[in-house]
Amino acid sequence: MALSEFQLIEKYFAGATPSRSDVALGIGDDAAVLDIAAGCQLVLSIDCSLGDVHFPLNANAEDIGYRCLAVNLSDLAAMGAEPCWITLSLTLPENNAHWLAGFSRGLAQLANQYQVALVGGDTTKGPLAIAIQAHGQVDKNSYMTRAGAKPGDKIFVSGSLGDAAAGLALYQQNKAHYNEDESALIQRYLRPSARVGLGLALTELASSCIDISDGLLADLGHITKASNCGAKVNVDSLPLSGSLRSQATAEQQQLWALSGGDDYELCFTLSAENCCAVEQLAGNLALPLQCIGEITTGQQIECYRQDGSLYPIKKMGYQHF
């Protein structure tokens, strides 16, 4: 029997994510009603993921659910917001119980990790598309933006870069067997980490912040444009994982790290006096934080090697159109 929109949402999603006392009214009415904490601002971001564009159509539903939410929580992390609530607009070619149960499970895994409640949704019949809006809170005026970087600020990135792009390339090979490094890279593509804890910690330190979705150079370019400055990047300092180093040529590794996208690490800038706090922060979070360059007075982003020679930029990053 076909389920109506209302029943679909109730059956697969109601109760799947944590309940929160600040949800006055959740799934099931014309709209949700939420209590914003006193002294806080609301932070919100909407992102749509399409089958075959943002994830492979043959990916399993659980990974898709996880990934779509991670991408959204990453936007909130870049603002330094605490994630609280999400809404989901799901367009599906058919009412597939197995797919829906898997998708809901993957989404709920990550939602439970951060105590994020699904408070509303909408389902439609059509080509697979998943729009999630994530909502978070920040103490008033403590959010980070892309603007605010100043010449002399150091540029940092979290974790390692290029893994997701390498993982996607491997995944698309559709091999019968993947070794341990290959599997690790594929996991980095399918289940990116939203750096929520890092974002919260950076609100008191960083002069600017963005998450790396389109590729380091493209996203750093959003910071330099919004901050009206330039940047120089030392490509030999880019954090590359052991798994990535086991793949392809050194040149390909750097290309993935610079322009591959999908890493969902944070790229942020720190003034000289705040740089000293980085080591302890990395230790507290058990997350590498690597200085990869410096903000400059120019308008350009330039890449250098360790020996000071210019590194030509081949590709900025993902273009949506």
Next chain:
Amino acid sequence: MALSEFQLIEKYFAGATPSRSDVALGIGDDAAVLDIAAGCQLVLSIDCSLGDVHFPLNANAEDIGYRCLAVNLSDLAAMGAEPCWITLSLTLPENNAHWLAGFSRGLAQLANQYQVALVGGDTTKGPLAIAIQAHGQVDKNSYMTRAGAKPGDKIFVSGSLGDAAAGLALYQQNKAHYNEDESALIQRYLRPSARVGLGLALTELASSCIDISDGLLADLGHITKASNCGAKVNVDSLPLSGSLRSQATAEQQQLWALSGGDDYELCFTLSAENCCAVEQLAGNLALPLQCIGEITTGQQIECYRQDGSLYPIKKMGYQHF
């Protein structure tokens, strides 16, 4: 030249809708930041409209922009919320400047009417799909829900019913010329009125409220289910416009009014003592408010004619899957 996601949003949407002092950060960063008024709760609703499902693919972009926003504001109206901010996730088959300019213009017309600001968005390449999330505010705990109707409460609807369904049927005939009544009905489909003012006024009066999107019987069914009650509807009291009466048979008119959907009028219930306020409210708003039946103790919705005979229900309303 192809525009990137960021440029697309900036070019066609930044500045198109009103600016509001409670938008701390709008379009252009990883997320938007909003100030919620003291003593207010946040009300939010997401809705996705697909080409060929929710609107005809050959509809002009301006009408599509208007309609997609109206559908969302209608959800907020049903809660009694004041609309404030929207986000937009737009999936387009191509970067079509003419279409985007028209869509933005139609959306902005309605946004300006209610001082609603577009604060964030996302564009993707794919089959035409438009997800809008609307955000509003209500005084704490003054929102309306589908629950709360009680046996003996009178059932009211605003405006007239069935116009949009008749309008869609006419639109699909693709005639070279439409007469005045036909054009009026088509406009009711393409540019529904979100009953924002009525919703705000009802927060102090109504025991339950919903907007009529799937059809009167289907949506009234959501009220009776959430309120754990039944309803009886007098089909001869349904408000039918002069334009609708000029079309088709009386039976077809009633079928459209009962099950057609897309009217985006409000259906609400009032206790006996609050019914006396309706006439003045209708006068203040210059909007007909018609009593069409009564909440009962049963679990069923039953339809009657004026002479007391049972009216068989042929179709409840739109099924999403």
